[in-house]
């Protein structure tokens with residue numbers, strides 16, 4: 284008996300379209316999902332990301348307007364790191380931390396070291412039509428990168444770093460943390476909204492570890508964080 288695909292199945296297809304850059308199909312599925320579930324911010328975020336990757340900035344703007352019209356709320360991305368029982372929390376471009384100056388200096392250092400290792404910023408992860416160098420700067424201010432920079436400053440060499448993120452990590456953070464684990468010789472664990480990511484010496488192990496596989500990450504993605 285033929286079955287109608289559930290929103291979760293459509294959602295998984297939409298993620299696949301984003302990953303493989305299938306714009307036409309992604310657009311059709313994205314619009315369908317928004318119609319089915321107009322209050323779910325994740326649907327807009329994924330479609331917006333597909334448009335951004337294709338450089339369709341007018342469509343990105345229209346989608347934002349539609350989100351507002353539909354009263355969709357987004358969640359700000361936050362990353363936390365627990366050091367000696369004290370929780371330090373970071374949001375994108377955070378400058379509230381008392382050691383913000385050192386943290387940004389460390390971020391600069393990480394950038395230089397990683398670029399020497401061949402890192403190329405994934406600026407397609409930025410959802411706004413801004414200059415290329417601004418996109419790179421924005422990427423480097425994602426909350427998990429700030430939390431890891433702080434971890435590198437505050438803990439001694441070789442100490443593992445554990446970070447928790449309330450949303451899903453973007454592809455650029457994934458690549459950066461992978462390289463950081465190798466260059467700085469640190470084991471890094473990031474538990475994001477979807478799963479645990481274990482980074483060791485430039486290799487990654489992903490596991491759900493008791494976390495339920497949830498609707499293909501279609502909650503609130505980085506749409507707000509990348510503002």
Ligand SMILES: [Zn+2]
Nearest residue numbers: 425453455456
């Ligand atoms: Zn990121």
